[in-house]
Amino acid sequence: MSQSFALLGLAAELTRVVAEQGYTEPTPVQAQAIPVILAGRDVLAGAQTGTGKTAGFTLPLLQRLSAASPAAAHHPRRVRALILTPTRELAAQVEESVRTYGQYLPLQSTLVYGGVNINPQIEALRRGVDILVATPGRLLDHLQQKTANLAHVEILVLDEADRMLDMGFIRDIRRILALLPARRQNLLFSATFSNEIRQLADGLLHAPAMIEVARRNAESELVAQRIHPVDAWRKRELLTHLVSSGDWRQVLVFTRMKSGANRLAEQLCKEGIEATAIHGNKSQPARTRALAGFKAGTVRVLVATDIAARGLDIEELPHVVNFELPNVPEDYVHRIGRTGRAGSTGEAISLVSIEENALLADIEKLLTRRIDRQIVPGFEPGQPPPQLLTAAQAVERGGRDGQGKAGTQRTKTSAMPPARPSASTPARASQALLPNAPRAPQSARAGAAMPALFRSPTRRGS
Ligand code: AMP
Secondary structure, eight states: OOHHHHHTTOOHHHHHHHHHTTOOSOOHHHHHHHHHHHTTOOEEEEOOTTSSHHHHHHHHHHHHHHHHOTTGGGSOOOOOEEEEOSSHHHHHHHHHHHHHHTTTSSOOEEEEOSSSOSHHHHHHHHHOOSEEEEOHHHHHHHHHHTSOOOTTOOEEEETTHHHHHHTTOHHHHHHHHTTSOSSOEEEEEESSOOHHHHHHHHHHOSSOEEEEOOOSSTTOTTEEEEEEEOOGGGHHHHHHHHHHHTTOOOEEEEOSSHHHHHHHHHHHHHTTOOEEEEOTTSOHHHHHHHHHHHHHTSOSEEEEOHHHHTTOOOTTOOEEEESSOOSSHHHHHHHHTTSSGGGOOEEEEEEEOGGGHHHHHHHHHHHTSOOOBOOOTTOOSOOOOGGGSOHHHHHHHHHHTTSOSOHHHHTTOTTSOOOOOOTTSOOOTTTTTOTTSOOOOHHHHTTOOOOOTTTSOOOOOO
16 A cells, blocks of 8 residues: 555555555656646646656546546446547557556546547447547547537546647647536646647636646666767668667667658568567557567567657666657657656667757757767768769778678678778768757757746747
8 A cells, every 4th residue: 555645645446556556656746746636626737758647647537536426337427537648559558547547446438549440439438438538530530420428528638738739639629628518627738838738728727736847858867878970871780780789679769750660660670670660650450569569579679750659658668769869859858768767777879970960969958968979889970871982982891891892782781790980081970960060950950948848938840
C-alpha cells in the first residue's frame, strides 16, 4: 500500500493498484495534479510523456467517476469521461493505463481510433462505457453516425494537446467540444505552449490550476548524450557499425521523414539487422505488430518519425539514436526522453552531419549546454561521397582500404572496414559543427527560445 499516494487523497482501490505497479512515490506531476483534479478543478498542465502524466490524470479521474456514481454498473453506462489523444498508439496506451489503474473499480472503458474496422468499436459503445479514449477523427465519425453520445461527459482530457494541434486536429476538436455538456471538468496536458494552445485553453478552462513540471531534458542524469559528427552519406554505415560493435539489442532510431524511415529500415534488414519502421502511413495492425516485435525483442531496431514515436512507452529503452536531428529543438528532448525512463539509464546518440550545425546549435541553446562530440574512428567527417570522387581518388581510396575497388562499391556493404581519413582529403572534422556554418532556414529553427511554459509562448516549426 502506497502511503504517499494515499496522502494525495486517492482511495484504497487506487493506492492498491499503484503499489502493485511498483510505484513508491508520486512523480512531480502526479503530486501536483492528483489533489486538484480530485477537488474538481480544471487543470492546465505542462508535462510530457515520461513524467507519469497518464497516471496523473487517470487515477483521480477514475476516483471521481466511481465516487460520483458507485453503482454505475446498475445503470446503462454512458460516456462520462472522454480522453482525446493525437495518435492511435497513445490512445491505446492511455486506455491500457485506464484498465490497469481501474481494475478494482466497476468502470468500463473503450478505445476508438481510425485505421481499423469501426464495427467492433460500435459494438463496444453500444454495450456501454464510462470512459472513452479516442483520437479526434474517428470519434467524429462515430458522432456523425450517432454511434457515440457525449451528452453525459463529466470530465474531458486533452492529452498532448500541442501534438493534436500540430497534426491539424483543431477543427475536429472544436466540433467535438461543441457536443459536450457545458458543465464539466477540463484537463489539458501539453508539452509546449504555443499561442494556439493558449487560445484553446482560454476558451476551454475555467480558473485552471496551473501545473508545470520540469521538462525531461539534458538535466536528466539518467540519459547520457553524445554526438558523433559524421558525413551524411556515411550515417547508415555508422549506425550499422554502432549497433553491431556495441551489440545493441533494442534501439529506437529517429528520422525526419516517413520515406527515410522506410528506407533505413529496409537497408538495415538487408544488412542482417532486424529493423522495422513505424509511422503514420502504416496500417494500425502493422504498427501494433512492429511495436510488439520491438518490445518482445524480435525487432532489434525500430525506426520512427517524431509523430509516430509520440506516446510510445517502452520501458528501459537502452538506446535512442537521432539518425537526423529534428527541425524543432523540443523534439530532441522528446526523443531522448524515450531512454532513461522510470529510473533506468540510457544513451542518446545523435549522428550529426555538417548540414545540421544550425539545428544542433538550437538544441544546445535549449539545453543550455554543449553535448559531447566523439568522432568514431574510421568515420571522420570531411570525406566526399564516393560518387564525387575522381576515378583516380576512388581507386586510391579503394586501394588504401585494401579492397582494390572503387569507393562507390564500398558503401554497398557494411562488411568492409570504414575508410581511413586520407591525407589528401581536407581534415574538415574540426570544422564540422562550428557555429559559423550555414544556418538552417528560419522555419527549421522556430521554437529555439524556450521560456518557462506559462510565461511566454514558444513557436513550433512545422
Ligand atoms: P507517462 O508519462 O504517463 O507516459 O508515464 C511514463 C512511465 O512512468 C510509465 O511507464 C509509467 O508506468 C511510469 N510511472 C508512472 N508513474 C510512476 C511512478 N509514480 N513511479 C514510477 N513509475 C511511474
